Amino acid sequence: MASVRWGRAYGPQLSELTFVVNNDSRQVAWQLFVESVTRVSVQRLDDEDGLLREALTSLYGLFATTRETLKVSRPSTHVSVGMTVECLAVNFLNLELRPFLSRWHPRLRAFEEASPGRPETEWPLAADCRAELRLLQDNARHYLLAFARLAGVRDAEAMIDAPLGHCPRTVALPR
Template structure:
């Protein structure tokens, strides 16, 4: 007999196409991870909304810490939760870690050398914005996959609203 609480979800990731089996606990984790990632990854750089490079990096660091610590706080169920946490780890290792390891030291050096200067005066501001766009593109399939596993009717609607795609 089939468990009515277990769902199968098809996702397309850069590694290929997968069918992920999830129980309620895995779907809850996917929902939490989706709604933490989408607004942070989609954060726009604009002076009016407070979207400065520093605010963006701080928000992404908070997401990094949350994703890194998530498996300890909410261990995945042995049979069904692994793919959800695997997608979060892919967001960390393929997107956040490389982005933060490059841009945090660059911004810190600028801020140290130019205290009080406007973020838009940073000579690497445009390159930072471009790299942020590349980060969005690289992690989009994983965040979309989390939304699909979570059971959201249209994860893309949320991703567009948050500016991820």
């Protein structure tokens, strides 16, 4: 078991964390990184692009997948100091995803039910929802970088921030 230090601030109170890492937690961290980095949790949704309904559905799916990944993995044992991948993931769910989804999912659903067939661009709260989605994405980025560090991912920031269709070149391919 090894420790990984993470000095980037995330969440409301923590500024430096020590993570406890073993092979099982590396695998869980990798799964959570892949699930998260491929969703709108960190990929920007510009004001004129995409649908909020799709974004909320994707985030709900991420919540369910993260919870399922944790349920089927073995918990870290013999941890006296440091944060585990499970603790980080639960914080991500309970401090970031759950509040956002609890706030915006019912509001969007109420608009959709009251205004069937109307585009969500006519939803009076759409701009507010998108603004909070951007905040969630900024916060989620810190969690994803922590998952990446736990999993041993190289160039995680480049993977997260790369324009669509681009991936950081880490291996020279034979010609």
